[in-house]
Amino acid sequence: MKVAIGSVVKGFALKTAVKQYLENNGHEVVDVGCYDTAVFAKFPSIAERAARVLQKGEAELGVLCCGSGTGMALAAGKFAGICAISAESPLAAEFGRKVNDANVLCMGESLVTPDLGARIVEAFLSNKFQDMPAAPENVRAFWAEARDEIAARGAQATDREIETLE
Numbered sequence: 001m002k003v004a005i006g007s008v009v010k011g012f013a014l015k016t017a018v019k020q021y022l023e024n025n026g027h028e029v030v031d032v033g034c035y036d037t038a039v040f041a042k043f044p045s046i047a048e049r050a051a052r053v054l055q056k057g058e059a060e061l062g063v064l065c066c067g068s069g070t071g072m073a074l075a076a077g078k079f080a081g082i083c084a085i086s087a088e089s090p091l092a093a094e095f096g097r098k099v100n101d102a103n104v105l106c107m108g109e110s111l112v113t114p115d116l117g118a119r120i121v122e123a124f125l126s127n128k129f130q131d132m133p134a135a136p137e138n139v140r141a142f143w144a145e146a147r148d149e150i151a152a153r154g155a156q157a158t159d160r161e162i163e164t165l166e
Helices: 012-024 043-055 068-078 090-098 113-125 135-152
Strands: 004-008 028-031 061-066 084-086 102-108
Touching: 004 043, 012 061, 012 068, 012 102, 012 113, 028 043, 043 061, 043 068, 043 102, 061 068, 061 113, 068 084, 068 102, 084 090, 090 113, 102 113
Parallel strands: 004 028, 004 061, 061 102, 084 102
Antiparallel strands: none
């Protein structure tokens, strides 16, 4: 599977470990930055790059790392066609895919060890959305509407450099 991956400085070590795990397990990785810890990149810029890769169909799923996972999830979720979740356990990642149809996983380096991160990523990648036909009609209607809103959200990202605080 082709996976977009990115991080800010606080998240770089987790991203590096997850990237190695993905490559060691036969996945192709599209690294959208940051590429070292010397330049402080803003998380919305990295999230935008990953979202753009998914929008263009250059990767199937995305993994983003920051301090908590929350900022990246909020930023990535602003883009059309992106449903981003923050997960701190394999079960949360599994449910994010199965129940919420998430296509971007966000994790926090302050909360997730590299080993746990690999297990979370594996749970995210190995599960698919299940449209719950047995769910009550009002629940299915809610999710159908939510998916339509997610698909329509946000302006298309345009090419630009990573924003930094320098």
